[in-house]
Amino acid sequence: xxxxxxxxxxxxQGERGPGYPGEPMDKYQVLxxxxxxxxxxxxxxxxMETKVKRVIKQVECMDDHEASQALEELMPLLKLRxxxxxxxxxxxxxxxxxxxxxxxxxxxxFNKLSFQEVIEDKRKAKEIIDSKWMQNVLGQVLDALEYLxxxxxxxxxxxxxxxLDWSEGLRDPxxxxxxxxxxxxxxxxxxxxxxxxxxxxxxxxxxxxLDMTSCSFMDSTEAMYLRKSLRQSPGSLETILKTMExxxxxDAETFGNLLPGMLQIDPSDRITIKDVVHITxxxxxxxxxxxxxxxxxxxxxxxxxxxxxxxxxxxxxxxMQNFSGWPEVQFRAMRRLLKMPADQLGLPWCPELVEVxxxxxxxxxxxxxxxxxxxxxxxxxxxxxxxxxxxAKALCNQAITSAVLSALWSYPEEDSLLVLVYSLLAxxxxxxxxxxxxxxxxxxxxxxxxxxILEHLNSSLESRDVCVSGLGLLWALLxxxxxxxxxxxxxxxxxxxxxxxxxxxxxxxxxxxxGVFWLLSxxxxxxxxxxxxxxxxxxxxxxxxxxxxLLVNNAYRGLASLVEVSELAAFKVVVQEEGGSGxxxxxxxxxxxxxxxxxxxxxxxxxxxxxxxxxILPELVSSSMKALVQEIKERFTSSLVSDSSAFSKPGLPPGxxxxxxxxxxxxxxxxxxxx
Numbered sequence: 262x263x264x265x266x267x268x269x270x271x272x273x274q275g276e277r278g279p280g281y282p283g284e285p286m287d288k289y290q291v292l293x294x295x296x297x298x299x300x301x302x303x304x305x306x307x308x309m310e311t312k313v314k315r316v317i318k319q320v321e322c323m324d325d326h327e328a329s330q331a332l333e334e335l336m337p338l339l340k341l342r343x344x345x346x347x348x349x350x351x352x353x354x355x356x357x358x359x360x361x362x363x364x365x366x367x368x369x370x371f372n373k374l375s376f377q378e379v380i381e382d383k384r385k386a387k388e389i390i391d392s393k394w395m396q397n398v399l400g401q402v403l404d405a406l407e408y409l410x411x412x413x414x415x416x417x418x419x420x421x422x423x424x425l426d427w428s429e430g431l432r433d434p435x436x437x438x439x440x441x442x443x444x445x446x447x448x449x450x451x452x453x454x455x456x457x458x459x460x461x462x463x464x465x466x467x468x469x470x471l472d473m474t475s476c477s478f479m480d481s482t483e484a485m486y487l488r489k490s491l492r493q494s495p496g497s498l499e500t501i502l503k504t505m506e507x508x509x510x511x512d513a514e515t516f517g518n519l520l521p522g523m524l525q526i527d528p529s530d531r532i533t534i535k536d537v538v539h540i541t542x543x544x545x546x547x548x549x550x551x552x553x554x555x556x557x558x559x560x561x562x563x564x565x566x567x568x569x570x571x572x573x574x575x576x577x578x579x580x581m582q583n584f585s586g587w588p589e590v591q592f593r594a595m596r597r598l599l600k601m602p603a604d605q606l607g608l609p610w611c612p613e614l615v616e617v618x619x620x621x622x623x624x625x626x627x628x629x630x631x632x633x634x635x636x637x638x639x640x641x642x643x644x645x646x647x648x649x650x651x652x653a654k655a656l657c658n659q660a661i662t663s664a665v666l667s668a669l670w671s672y673p674e675e676d677s678l679l680v681l682v683y684s685l686l687a688x689x690x691x692x693x694x695x696x697x698x699x700x701x702x703x704x705x706x707x708x709x710x711x712x713x714i715l716e717h718l719n720s721s722l723e724s725r726d727v728c729v730s731g732l733g734l735l736w737a738l739l740x741x742x743x744x745x746x747x748x749x750x751x752x753x754x755x756x757x758x759x760x761x762x763x764x765x766x767x768x769x770x771x772x773x774x775x776g777v778f779w780l781l782s783x784x785x786x787x788x789x790x791x792x793x794x795x796x797x798x799x800x801x802x803x804x805x806x807x808x809x810x811l812l813v814n815n816a817y818r819g820l821a822s823l824v825e826v827s828e829l830a831a832f833k834v835v836v837q838e839e840g841g842s843g844x845x846x847x848x849x850x851x852x853x854x855x856x857x858x859x860x861x862x863x864x865x866x867x868x869x870x871x872x873x874x875x876x877i878l879p880e881l882v883s884s885s886m887k888a889l890v891q892e893i894k895e896r897f898t899s900s901l902v903s904d905s906s907a908f909s910k911p912g913l914p915p916g917x918x919x920x921x922x923x924x925x926x927x928x929x930x931x932x933x934x935x936x
Contacts, residue, residue, distance in 0.1 A: 285353040286366065289317065305371060314371040315350070319364040328354045331365050345405040347372060376469060383476045390473050392511035393548075400542065400549025402466065407534050410459045411627050412671070446485045450492040450526055460528035463537070467523030474516055475501055478508055491524050498524060515545045560589050570597050574606060578617050588628045591621045595634040603645060615642060615661070622664040629675065632668040636681035639665070643688045662689050662701060666708060676724050679717065683730035686710070687737040702738050706745040711738060715749055718756045722763050725770070732760070732773035739780040750786040753777065754795050761798055771802035772812035779819035792823055796833040800843050807853055810860065817850070817863035824870040831871050835880040844884040851889060855896075865893050 289306040295316070302319045322328035335352055351368040376398075383390055409416060445453070449464035468488050475484065479501075490497045498520060505513040519540045522532035532540075541547040561584065569580045570593060577594050584590040595618065598606065606614070618635050625631045639661065669682045690701050705711075714731045721727040735753070744750070757774045764770045778795055781787050787795055799816045806812050820843075823830040834843035847864055854860035868890060871877050881887070 284355055285351065286317075286355050289315065289368075316369050316371050318367040318369070320367070322354075322363045322365055324363065328363055328365050335365075335367065345401040346408070376473070380472050380476045381481065384480060387477050389477045389510060395473055396512075396541075396547045397549050399470070399547070402469075403534055403538055406462055406466065408627060408671075410462070410534065415457050415459055416462045416465070446488040449528065451528055453492075458528055459533075460531045463523050463531050463534070464528075466537075467520055470516065470523070471498075471501070471520060474505060474510055474513075477510070478504065492526060495521075495524065495526060512545075512547070515541060515547065518545075561587050563589075563593070566590050566593050570594055574598070574601070574611070574614065578613060581617050581621065585621070585624055588625045588631055591625060592628075592631050592634055595621070595631070595638050599634070599638055599641065606642075611642070615639065618642075619660050619664045622668060626667055626671055629672060629678070632672065633678055633681065636665060636668065636678065636685060640681055640685055640688075643685065647688065659701075662686065662705075665689075666705070666710075669710075669713070673713070676721060676727050679721075680724075680726045680730045683714070683727075683734040687730070687734040690734075690737040691740065702741050703743055703745060705738060711735075711746070712749055714738075715752055715756060718760060719752075722759060725764060725767070728760050728764070729769055729773055732757070732770070732777055736773065736776045736780060739777065739784065742784060744784060744786075747784070747786055750781060750784075751788060753781060754787055754791045758794060758798060761801070766805065768806040768809055768812070771805050772809050772815070775799060775802050775812050775815040775819060779815045779822065782819050782822035787823070789827065789829070792827050792830040793833045796820060796823055796830050796843075800834070800846060803846055803850065807850055810854065810857065813850060813854065813860055814863050817860070817867050821863065821867040821870050824867060825873075828874050828876070831874050831877050834867075834871065835877055835884075842884070844880065844886060847886075848889060851893070861893055861896075865890075868893075 288309050290309060292305045292307055292314070295303040295305060304317045304319060306315050306317050307313070308315060320331070322331065332352055332354060335349070347370045349367050349369050351366075353366050353368075355364050355366055356362075357364060379390065406416070447465045447468045449461040451457070452461045452464075468491075471487070472484055475487075479487070487497060487501065502513070502517045502520065505516065510516075519537065522536065522540075525531045542549060566589065569584075569590075570577055577597060581591060581594045598614070618638055622632060622635045643661075665682045665685045668678060672678050686705065690705065714735050717727055718731050721731075757777065760770060761774055778787075778799060782795070799819050803813060803816045820830075820834060824834060836842060847867065851861065851864055868881070868886065872881060
């Protein structure tokens with residue numbers, strides 16, 4: 262989507278019209294333009310297909326490099342998930358040939374009113390903003406800003422011109438710097454010199470609050486000069502606060518306690534978001550529907566909490582429900598539950614306990630310790646249920662999936678949480694019914710989970726647990742055969758190669774890798790140039806851990822699937838290499854597992870596909886495979902069924918693979934008859 266030619270020059274109007282043919286802008290119809298924002302033009306558009314209104318912020322860029330750099334900086338914002346943030350749905354670069362300009366386009370939700378419009382309407386009427394509305398909005402803003410700050414995202418250009426637009430959280434502030442003095446007037450003193458921190462956002466929020474509280478007696482020009490003067494002369498704030506008292510502005514006393522701390526020239530002297538909440542919603546009388554503000558209630562002493570949690574599970578759940586807003590109580594309660602024996606927990610399955618834990622995760626989604634403890638408890642509960650209570654698969658519901666996925670997006674780089682979430686999602690995906698499993702897998706893929714796994718397999722090679730759990734979840738997502746986008750899967754063989762090279766003697770890692778390779782081969786997601794590499798890795802894994810039955814089965818399934826479609830893969834199996842040929846490995850596997858019909862069937866299927874190539878048959882004979890084939894045929898004729906269900910492609914009816922007529926029993930007959 263980078264638009265213009267790779268040499269960096271802009272195409273002329275004669276070369277291209279107003280936008281590229283088939284480019285993302287083509288699916289939107291521009292309805293009208295809003296007042297210019299701090300960083301560019303805001304267009305209200307309508308999606309052609311859905312008729313849903315959106316806002317597209319267009320930021321003009323100097324060249325391809327600047328546009329591409331800005332696009333890369335902004336991509337992480339697509340992963341933001343918060344009820345009070347208008348996050349971006351799409352980012353792209355477009356060329357407008359009519360005015361010869363290159364634009365970075367940011368597509369977000371459409372909101373009818375911005376803070377600025379509310380403020381200006383009240384200014385014109387010289388009216389006071391409703392206190393209840395302002396308190397509720399302030400609660401939402403604080404909730405959203407606290408969420409961004411815990412992700413180390415600083416807004417930087419916050420003002421009332423749009424409704425919670427967080428696009429400007431860039432690492433390089435010079436890329437998209439507002440030049441209009443009006444837009445700059447909300448910026449903190451240090452921000453004008455490109456020094457940004459969370460305290461910069463506190464200043465900007467203070468300016469917005471000041472605008473909202475003074476709009477009944479100050480016009481927009483006076484308000485702008487006031488904001489500017491505060492950077493040099495904090496004394497001017499005192500005059501305004503006195504005027505607010507004289508004019509009986511609602512909550513003037515609370516704002517008089519709040520604003521001086523927010524509008525300190527030195528950022529180190531400014532108060533924090535927690536202080537803002539304490540002054541307004543804890544010590545003050547403000548009310549808000551924003552539930553996460555309960556995070557800032559006074560804590561319950563540990564001694565009292567421990568006393569309350571001394572009872573059984575039912576008693577602990579009652580405490581958790583009665584103290585739902587106190588994170589320290591929830592954390593200690595779940596730690597207590599984790600230490601309880603299975604019989605006391607009501608295992609193998611306690612749906613009420615699961616429901617309370619999920620609710621706790623949702624209420625305290627930005628408390629890492631709670632997310633870690635809750636995921637550990639859910640993993641314990643679901644693990645027990647899988648073993649002892651098969652009916653529990655129906656209870657691995659959407660609520661669990663949503664809660665753990667939300668935790669993942671809140672802490673995308675926290676390895677300890679990553680491992681727990683990957684493991685939980687693998688369980689919930691595989692424990693659903695077939696139709697539900699496909700739906701869950703598709704939903705997770707649409708949420709970007711596939712790309713997330715691959716990114717962390719690449720960046721977290723040093724973390725064994727991340728790699729194992731990531732491969733396990735990848736296997737679960739591939740299992741139903743419904744792949745939303747196969748393109749990212751082309752990277753998987755190379756990534757697994759790196760993983761196996763990093764952990765060459767790790768049987769669990771090899772087992773997980775073989776399962777993924779098998780499913781990738783069935784789904785046609787391994788490219789021809791990768792066949793030899795994958796065959797070598799499968800053979801290597803079998804040599805490493807022939808005692809792991811699951812590894813052996815998946816490895817031979819993968820080998821058979823590749824050999825079926827590629828003579829090159831077949832030669833890679835039979836050729837003599839440093840570790841020996843694949844045929845000698847087949848003999849070893851058979852001797853070790855010859856009483857396991859499933860292993861023998863998978864070995865037999867590989868031999869069938871090898872024997873289908875005339876050039877390979879002499880290798881089979883010279884390796885004395887005929888006697889082995891005869892023994893398999895005599896001992897396991899009944900198990901070598903014609904539909905070969907172990908080889909059916911996920912999501913396809915029987916016969917999807919192998920090809921009709923290519924059965925294990927029939928192929929073995931041909932091998933025995935060959936002379």
